[in-house]
Amino acid sequence: MANAAPDALVALAGRLADASGRVIRRHFRTPVAIDEKDDASPVTIADREAETAIRDILAAECPEHGVFGEEFGSERMDAEYLWVIDPIDGTRSFISGIPLFGTLIALLRDGRPIVGIIDQPILGERWIGIAGQPTRFNDRPASTRPCPTLAEATLTSTSPELFGSGDRAAFDRVAAAAKMTRFGYDCYGYGALSLGFIDVVIEADLKPYDYCALVPVVEGAGGMLTDWNGRTLDLDSDGRLCVVGDQRVHDEVLALLNGE
């Protein structure tokens, strides 16, 4: 499958999201046991079973591809094709009965994200991004909206508690200049940005499985993703994201993040 056409890989990504969604729907709003990981973040049987469902398909259909998932680590990181997956991005929402978490599935080729899916299995919403193509939301095109200045922007972030003190001050400078700030969306915020209802997302402390899938989705909708220094995101990024729907506002946000 190493030379498979992109269409086949996009279809495979969709089937991975289908499989994960079946597991997640079975567990949503049931009293699942909640374990704590080393970083104190919660994890449930739904996270683990959903990632297992994805890995089982990959092992059967493309055993030569690499896999890097939140729950079960990495294999063959030097493969040409690497799947980077977070079965439930937003486990805190999941265990709180709030349907704003998502399954994130990215396919990287030689380190560059070429396919990205954000899937919300409870609401039946799916964003599919393919490098160089317009992003799709369910059966229609998705695009960001014009927002040339931060004064007009709706800003989101998952939680103010996820920033360390220095990063928090940087975020607060952006929030003070934005029109409105909302918290609580995890990957769903990038989905709403890709539909033209949110303008800026600022986050810190993300891992590759939290952001790789976002790259084709947001770029294909007309937006722009970098780290806080304006660099393109890759597997080695430091996990601080500056994401805008309208590229004209990017410099203004970066300058505030960097205290200028």
Place this chain on the structure above:
Amino acid sequence: MANAAPDALVALAGRLADASGRVIRRHFRTPVAIDEKDDASPVTIADREAETAIRDILAAECPEHGVFGEEFGSERMDAEYLWVIDPIDGTRSFISGIPLFGTLIALLRDGRPIVGIIDQPILGERWIGIAGQPTRFNDRPASTRPCPTLAEATLTSTSPELFGSGDRAAFDRVAAAAKMTRFGYDCYGYGALSLGFIDVVIEADLKPYDYCALVPVVEGAGGMLTDWNGRTLDLDSDGRLCVVGDQRVHDEVLALLNGE
């Protein structure tokens, strides 16, 4: 209709939510114009048309009842029956394309909430609370979960930005003692509490149309709602809410709110 049986009034409340939902679904994720109210909060044509749809039905079916709505003020506040309504609680979520806002419909008799509805028209989710009866979520009973101490609790609030500085310090004391804190849910947080997935909601600066409908819903699910001094909520409350799913944790939360 002043002596109508509660069943007829509950059915009427449901039809009000149906009418409001039809309006809201038509406007969700469309580029509606956003106006600012005197308190800088946003309002849209969806808020206004949804409240109008509700008021039109009330005017036709029970013109002797009072009405107090967020967008168009109050009439006949001294009537035996008073409808207290917020067509879109969470307008910031609505305009951000996030389906976690809700329509709140309360019926008060002689100042006491006897019927409450939380309706999420995009997700097709409805909580119905009737004084003295178990709360229903769609077609099944809803109940809170056991959570005897704050150390085990999931805490939510709409936004850290909604607290003034003194109230923020009080909220932060509760957040520091809770297991997990999440933001961004508006009325949906009380719905999740009533389903047993959130344990404590703390808010400030709410208006009667933000909280009256919550009273029968949360109480009928086994929870407890008071102000920050432990007093029952009524039309004259100061808008600071302390809501718990398990009544055993209420004293602990109140003590922290009051700096003890």
